[in-house]
Amino acid sequence: MKRKITLKQIAKELDVSISTVSKALRNSVEISEDTRLKVQAFAKLYNYRPNNIALSLKNRKSNTIGIIIPEIVHHFFSKVITGIELVANKRGYNVIVGLSNESFDKEVINMQMLANGSIDGFILSIAKETLQQQDYHHFKETINQGMPIVMFDRVINEIPCDKVIVDDVRGSRKAVEKLINNGCKTIGIITTKDYVSVGKLRTQGYLEALEDHKIEAESSLILKVDDKLLSENHLESLENEISNLFETNPKIDGIFAVNELYAVTAIKVARKFGLEIPKSLQVISFTDGVLSKHSMPSLTTVSQHGQKIGEKAADLLINRLEQEEAIEEGEEVFETVVIETELIERESTK
């Protein structure tokens, strides 16, 4: 087992100085062709690669991006990572991943672990607990230390940073309009509590669509699921809540769900109530994942283009990192990029 070779060892072997080796390898004109070739041959033979850590320390730059997301077992988030990784690699960066598990503490700890030189900037989506507590000091501190952040999907306005979001309101509106145009008269929504920013926005889109079409919103048609339900074993409670929705609204003929799980669960429950999809009940879901595509019937969805979001976020971050090197300071102007959603029609609507 041979340790990785260093400039020092090459220098010693070849009986030249370290800097000569360094220059030779970087094709410096200062070095004679003779020694240059000799050094390069030797380096190649021993498969020399500069030590990343040393470079990071020297350049005060790790060429690594930190991603903090609530969870990774989730089609949307993993798509985003795919996009980030794609762009990051292409532009010479690595990607380090931390999971907050929707917990405030884990989010803070994770950021602290990484913000000490390991990474050059963050791309993140905020944990639900953080959104609920509205404690954003860790983001502010990170930014104050000169480490840029790009937020995506779950963002907050008061933090000065670049953001990549989805047109949640418009996307939802389009979805609900689709249901209306398809003849639905009584449209329910299954959404999250309001502290989840995207949930709130999607609810808003739903309300706007109804208003546009002079349909009165009814609170009994709005089911705001408490997200704690999602902790696996509480699937049953979700079903119960949805059952309630159907019971109190027997005439319901359209459902807009803010995520896939709510949608398929709604379909499952609807079947128990003898409703046929899409004949007597049409369903549209936000988020275009595996479930939508492969469940039966397949779901009409509002696709978020997660990969594109990731790509854009990575580009924003890296651009900022590399422009910072150039410009010293100056008024920073932050960008909020909206990635358009797309309605993908499948079998759950007519």
Added chain:
Amino acid sequence: MKRKITLKQIAKELDVSISTVSKALRNSVEISEDTRLKVQAFAKLYNYRPNNIALSLKNRKSNTIGIIIPEIVHHFFSKVITGIELVANKRGYNVIVGLSNESFDKEVINMQMLANGSIDGFILSIAKETLQQQDYHHFKETINQGMPIVMFDRVINEIPCDKVIVDDVRGSRKAVEKLINNGCKTIGIITTKDYVSVGKLRTQGYLEALEDHKIEAESSLILKVDDKLLSENHLESLENEISNLFETNPKIDGIFAVNELYAVTAIKVARKFGLEIPKSLQVISFTDGVLSKHSMPSLTTVSQHGQKIGEKAADLLINRLEQEEAIEEGEEVFETVVIETELIERESTK
């Protein structure tokens, strides 16, 4: 915007030497309580944290694990990452992720990018292309350089490293036995080409189960899908291949699929043939993901416990990293841990 504070700056501010500051912060007894408290207070005020990169360079250890997987938009792999991240964080490590996209070249490049000091060891699952080309030099070189690897799921015997696998053969056998015991007479398998190690093993389990029960295997019942089909737009070809399976085997009454997608697609096609699930066709799938749980009917699956695999892999790697520090060399003995699969019964079987 204030850069992160360093020992040097603290030293300057407090008019003491760098080493005094360093010692004071580490509660060295060498330092007087007076200065110790003074330094600590100041450090706390300015929120001092040691620079990770400098530590890595000094200790020749980054406390970071590199993960290389074929793709991340995949329930199994993201579960594994969850497990790795959990254990890694608990034991003080970070996790850096590279995606091979099933490509040999990307796998090699990714490993090279990380193997230069950025990480202490790899956890990986081999790309299909690599398996097909059987070119494993990058793994061997990495190991030769003293960087440990832990392989999971898709592994190869000839590489000397720790491995975490699933009892693919037994798991598949149990699944097929279940079908047999449930009365299936004509059981088909939808699997991958043999170069995918796990596909081959699962096929083997299928064959063994049949043999155990004195059922003759028929090649027309074995569908080996070429994985290139999986590239999204080729879903149709998959359906066609499966249609073929049904046409040539009209009496088919059980299907064992090596992954969820094959299973749900089979169900979809079966419906076109007028088959009811599970009444006239029972289906079991390997891999327990979202699709299995939430599709209708829900699928009976062989669960791999992806998270457990990740946890075990991380423990193996970190153990080795930390024992290496102790022992200098010696005969290395590698471990192959088998994580038992579990049959989860749902609606797609009787």
Added chain:
DNA sequence: TTGTACGCGTTATCAA
């Protein structure tokens, strides 16, 4: 054309 010295941030060893 080559080599020396320095600094990135830290810790450990040794000297004061």
Added chain:
DNA sequence: TTGATAACGCGTACAA
């Protein structure tokens, strides 16, 4: 009790 120095591996300004 405190401080100076070396080292981790690299690149570069400057000296030879």
